[in-house]
Amino acid sequence: MASIGTLWTVPVQVPGKIIRAAAAFGGVTIDLPASYVHFEDNKKPEFLSKFPHGKIPSFEGKNGFKLFESTAIARYVAGLAPNSGLLGKSPEDAALIDQWIHLAESEVDTYTALIRNLVNGNVPGYTKPVHTALLERQLRALSTLEKHISSRTFFVGERITLADIYVAGLVQRALSVNIDKALRPKFPNLIRHTETIINQPAFKGIFEPTPVLETAPVFSPPKKEKEVKPAKPAAPPAPKAEKPKKKEEDDEDDNLVPEEPKVKNPLEDLPKSTLNLEDWKRAYSNKETRGPGGALEWFYENYDKTGFSVWRVDFKYPSELTQIFMSNNQVGGFFNRLEASRKYLFGSVGVLGEANNSLISGALILRGQDAEPVVNVAPDWESYDFKKLDLEKAEDKAFFEGALAWDLEIDGKKWADGKNVSDLPPVLPE
Amino acid sequence: MSDTVAGTLWTTPGQFTGKAIKATAAYAGIKIAYPASYIHFEDNYKPDFVTKFPYSKVPAWEGADGFTLFESAPIARYIASLAPESGLLGKTAKEAALIDQWIHLMEEANNYTENIELYIQHVLTPYSKSSHELFVQYQIRALRVLNSHLAQRTFLVGDALTLADIFIAALVLRACGINIATAERAKLPHLVRHMEMVLNQPVFVEAGIFPPIPVLDKAGSPFLSFD
Numbered sequence: 324m325a326s327i328g329t330l331w332t333v334p335v336q337v338p339g340k341i342i343r344a345a346a347a348f349g350g351v352t353i354d355l356p357a358s359y360v361h362f363e364d365n366k367k368p369e370f371l372s373k374f375p376h377g378k379i380p381s382f383e384g385k386n387g388f389k390l391f392e393s394t395a396i397a398r399y400v401a402g403l404a405p406n407s408g409l410l411g412k413s414p415e416d417a418a419l420i421d422q423w424i425h426l427a428e429s430e431v432d433t434y435t436a437l438i439r440n441l442v443n444g445n446v447p448g449y450t451k452p453v454h455t456a457l458l459e460r461q462l463r464a465l466s467t468l469e470k471h472i473s474s475r476t477f478f479v480g481e482r483i484t485l486a487d488i489y490v491a492g493l494v495q496r497a498l499s500v501n502i503d504k505a506l507r508p509k510f511p512n513l514i515r516h517t518e519t520i521i522n523q524p525a526f527k528g529i530f531e532p533t534p535v536l537e538t539a540p541v542f543s544p545p546k547k548e549k550e551v552k553p554a555k556p557a558a559p560p561a562p563k564a565e566k567p568k569k570k571e572e573d574d575e576d577d578n579l580v581p582e583e584p585k586v587k588n589p590l591e592d593l594p595k596s597t598l599n600l601e602d603w604k605r606a607y608s609n610k611e612t613r614g615p616g617g618a619l620e621w622f623y624e625n626y627d628k629t630g631f632s633v634w635r636v637d638f639k640y641p642s643e644l645t646q647i648f649m650s651n652n653q654v655g656g657f658f659n660r661l662e663a664s665r666k667y668l669f670g671s672v673g674v675l676g677e678a679n680n681s682l683i684s685g686a687l688i689l690r691g692q693d694a695e696p697v698v699n700v701a702p703d704w705e706s707y708d709f710k711k712l713d714l715e716k717a718e719d720k721a722f723f724e725g726a727l728a729w730d731l732e733i734d735g736k737k738w739a740d741g742k743n744v745s746d747l748p749p750v751l752p753e
Numbered sequence: 754m755s756d757t758v759a760g761t762l763w764t765t766p767g768q769f770t771g772k773a774i775k776a777t778a779a780y781a782g783i784k785i786a787y788p789a790s791y792i793h794f795e796d797n798y799k800p801d802f803v804t805k806f807p808y809s810k811v812p813a814w815e816g817a818d819g820f821t822l823f824e825s826a827p828i829a830r831y832i833a834s835l836a837p838e839s840g841l842l843g844k845t846a847k848e849a850a851l852i853d854q855w856i857h858l859m860e861e862a863n864n865y866t867e868n869i870e871l872y873i874q875h876v877l878t879p880y881s882k883s884s885h886e887l888f889v890q891y892q893i894r895a896l897r898v899l900n901s902h903l904a905q906r907t908f909l910v911g912d913a914l915t916l917a918d919i920f921i922a923a924l925v926l927r928a929c930g931i932n933i934a935t936a937e938r939a940k941l942p943h944l945v946r947h948m949e950m951v952l953n954q955p956v957f958v959e960a961g962i963f964p965p966i967p968v969l970d971k972a973g974s975p976f977l978s979f980d
Contacts, residue, residue, distance in 0.1 A: 376858065376898045388847050395853035402846050414834045415820050421827035426808065429824075433864060448884030453877065467808045 326352040327403065328384035330396070331374075333361050338393035339380045341492040344526045345397050345485055349404025353382075394424060394489075401485045409485045419479045423468070423486040430464035432493045439500045442542045449542045458501070465497065465510055473512040476519070483520065491520035495530065501539040590667050590690050590697065596630025603688070604669055607743070612728040619724055626714075632692050633712045633723055636672060638683035640706065647739045650674040650683055654742045660701035665744065666690075667697045671727045673741025684733055685741065686712070686726035758786045759835060760816035762828070763806075765793045770825035771812045772962055773923035777829045777916060779960045781836035826856055826920070833916050841916045851910045855902075855917040858895055863924045865892035870931045873973040880975050889932060889972075896925070896933070896941055903943035907950065914954065922951035926963060932972035 330346075330353045332339025346353045364370055365377050374381040374391045381391040382399070390396050401409035411417045434457045440446040441454060468490060472478065478486040494517045498507070507514065514533075521530035603622065610618040644650045654672050661668060672685025687709075689697045694709040712719040725731030731738050759778075762785050764771025778785045796802055797809045805821045806813040814822045814831070822828050833841035843849045865888040871877035872885045899921060902909065909917040925948045929938070938945050952963045 375901060376895070390847075390850050390854055392854040392857035395850050395857055398853055399846065399850035402849075414831060417834070418820075418822050418827050418831035421830060422822055422824045425824035425827050429860065429864070430808075446884060446887060448881030448887075450879055450881070452879070456877070464808070470807060 324350060324352045326354045326385065327400075328382055328388070329354045329356055330380055330382050331356055331359055331365075331370075332380040333359070336379065337492050337496045338397070340529050341488050342380055342382075342393065342397045342400055344488050344492070344529050345401045345409060347529065348483065348488070348523070348525045349401055349407035349409055351400055351403050353400065394428065397485060397489070408480075408482050409488075411479055411484055416479055416484070420484050420486040423471075423478045424489040426464060427468065427490045427493045431461055431468070431497060434458070434461035434464075435493070435497045435500050442501075442540050444542070444545065454542070461497065461501075462506070462509070465494070465502070465513065468494070469510045469513045472516045476516075483523070487516070487520050491517040492530070495521060495533050499534045499536060501536070503536040503539040505538070507535075588696070593630065593691055596627045596690070598625050598627040598631055600631075600666065600669060600688070600690070604744075607669070607727070613724070619727065628714075630690065632689055632694075633714060633719075634687045634689060634694050635710045635712050635719075635722060635726075636670070636685055636687055637708045637710075638706060639708055641682035644674070644679075644681045644683065646678050647674050647681060650681060651740045651742065654683060654685075657701060657703060657707070658742055658744050660703065661698060661744070663700040664697045668744055670744040671729070671741065673726070673729060673731065673738045675731065675733055675738050676736035677739070680736070681739070682733065682736060684726070684731065686723050757784060758817055759783045759832070760814055760820075761786045761788060763788055763791055763797075763811045763813040765811060768812065769923045769927040770829075773920050774812055774814075774825065774829045774832065775960070776919045776923065776957050776962050777832050777841060779956050779962060780914065780919070780954070781833055781839040781841055783832055783835055785832075826860065829916055829920065840913050841919075843910055843915055848910050848915070852915050852917040855899070855909045856920045858898065859921045859924050862892050862895035862899075863927070865889070865895075866924070866928045866931055870973070873931065873975050875975060885975075892928070892932075893937070896928070896944060900941045900944040903947045907947075909947075914951070918947070918951050922948045923963070926952065926966060929969060930967045934969040934972045937972065
């Protein structure tokens with residue numbers, strides 16, 4: 324049979340496998356792309372002009388018909404082979420097939436994906452209660468499926484339909500993500516069904532053998548120095564493709580593609596520096612700031628003034644400031660909004676003075692020679708003045724040291740409280 | 754409209770997918786009935802409900818012929834299929850597939866709407882600002898695709914109302930009460946125009962299916978107090 328078109332997917336993508344299986348079962352030939360690199364090709368104009376959502380699976384028919392969304396494609400492909408029985412024999416059959424697919428997708432797979440992404444840190448906000456709540460919902464839906472299939476071979480009628488392929492594919496996925504040895508005994512019939520379906524001769528080469536997960540992965544909070552990896556707009560695509568297979572599958576069909584491809588960060592292209600900012604942050608945290616053997620001493624020994632620069636930062640509107648703790652919160656908020664530049668930035672900024680008579684000022688150590696590329700990730704960066712410091716000048720050096728030591732004084736206003744970038748809590752509260 | 758009742762729909766007053774199904778039936782000229790009394794969170798766990806609808810969720814459908822079905826979009830699609838001349842499922846297999854596509858995309862956005870609502874209502878706790886913002890980002894991304902598609906179009910698929918239009922309008926209306934506020938709507942003008950067009954279809958107005966589009970000055974926040 325001539326190919327009906329091309330399905331953009333990648334080999335590990337579960338909905339892609341389901342569509343390929345439906346096509347194979349129905350004797351419908353579909354092509355896979357000659358070359359497709361996910362996270363790169365799907366952001367290019369030629370892809371987006373065809374598939375505006377930028378996701379896979381996406382289908383382009385030989386006659387130019389374009390379609391995206393997994394179940395829509397699967398149903399369309401199945402409909403091209405009416406004798407296959409994949410969509411049942413009556414409107415009622417078709418509706419029941421819809422029902423089971425919809426249940427598996429929205430009530431099992433949505434949670435499988437969310438559980439995986441919270442546990443592996445791809446999506447922020449992990450807490451045990453949320454994990455438990457999601458697991459309960461996923462298990463509830465799996466139980467409904469288990470009950471239905473316990474007295475049946477197939478989900479609808481007495482032959483394979485699209486519902487069987489979908490449920491098997493998504494159950495297999497759940498079994499590889501979080502339905503581990505402890506949970507498997509709850510779903511013996513569902514597992515029996517999954518194995519029956521994926522091992523159909525027609526599906527040879529499409530599904531991998533079902534893994535037996537020893538224990539479901541658990542969440543481990545990130546260390547303070549390490550950056551948590553939410554789906555940040557600035558994340559370059561290449562590293563994701565290098566990650567192990569499991570992660571790749573997850574990213575492709577889990578909507579973790581950042582919204583707009585941001586221009587590559589110029590800070591990444593700077594020549595390597597001898598100063599490692601993380602080492603500095605550690606030194607600052609562990610040592611006294613001033614004095615022999617202190618952090619400042621370490622800094623002057625290791626500072627690379629080509630690769631880095633030192634800045635004074637002042638809040639432009641000190642007359643707006645009221646309570647010290649509120650101003651301090653403002654600094655904290657500003658640092659939070661600088662999160663995306665965390666690896667290019669160290670800051671020690673404080674509130675000086677008293678309630679209703681204060682100012683915000685401090686020092687930043689930044690990668691490169693320009694403040695803007697580092698700080699403009701924060702939408703409110705223009706509320707602050709940035710002035711480059713020259714550590715050869717006594718005045719600037721004293722300012723820098725005062726900011727780091729938290730004893731800075733400006734116009735008689737003494738340092739009352741402050742924040743350092745390195746003492747921010749991790750993004751995920753525990 | 755046909756006088757014969759085709760079946761009974763279980764739903765709740767605030768359920769927007771339920772409204773989409775009602776609208777589908779109204780447009781298709783299919784008469785549906787509602788249970789004499791139904792208390793959600795109670796009746797749906799009772800044996801007579803569970804035997805029919807093992808997942809215990811609504812919306813749920815029981816045809817006059819005894820056929821039982823649950824899951825929102827499948828019910829809507831099934832009811833539409835009972836009236837093929839309504840055009841709700843398109844005129845060709847390709848149109849039907851495109852209707853599927855847009856509904857599926859909207860369901861994805863609606864997923865995020867739901868999560869956002871759960872955060873705002875303090876149902877999903879503890880609150881995580883970063884994940885709230887991520888959900889909004891994903892929701893808006895999907896809504897933008899719909900908005901762009903509607904820039905030069907009145908209907909999502911073809912040149913007449915289909916199930917896709919009903920579903921999208923109903924779930925955008927829902928989002929308008931949660932986080933798609935004045936500012937967000939200004940950035941999704943075609944989607945808002947489309948929603949207004951659908952909700953104002955005479956058959957939906959007569960049947961009183963959809964509530965008015967709420968005015969929302971600011972997206973809901975978990976830090977607003979609720980009465």
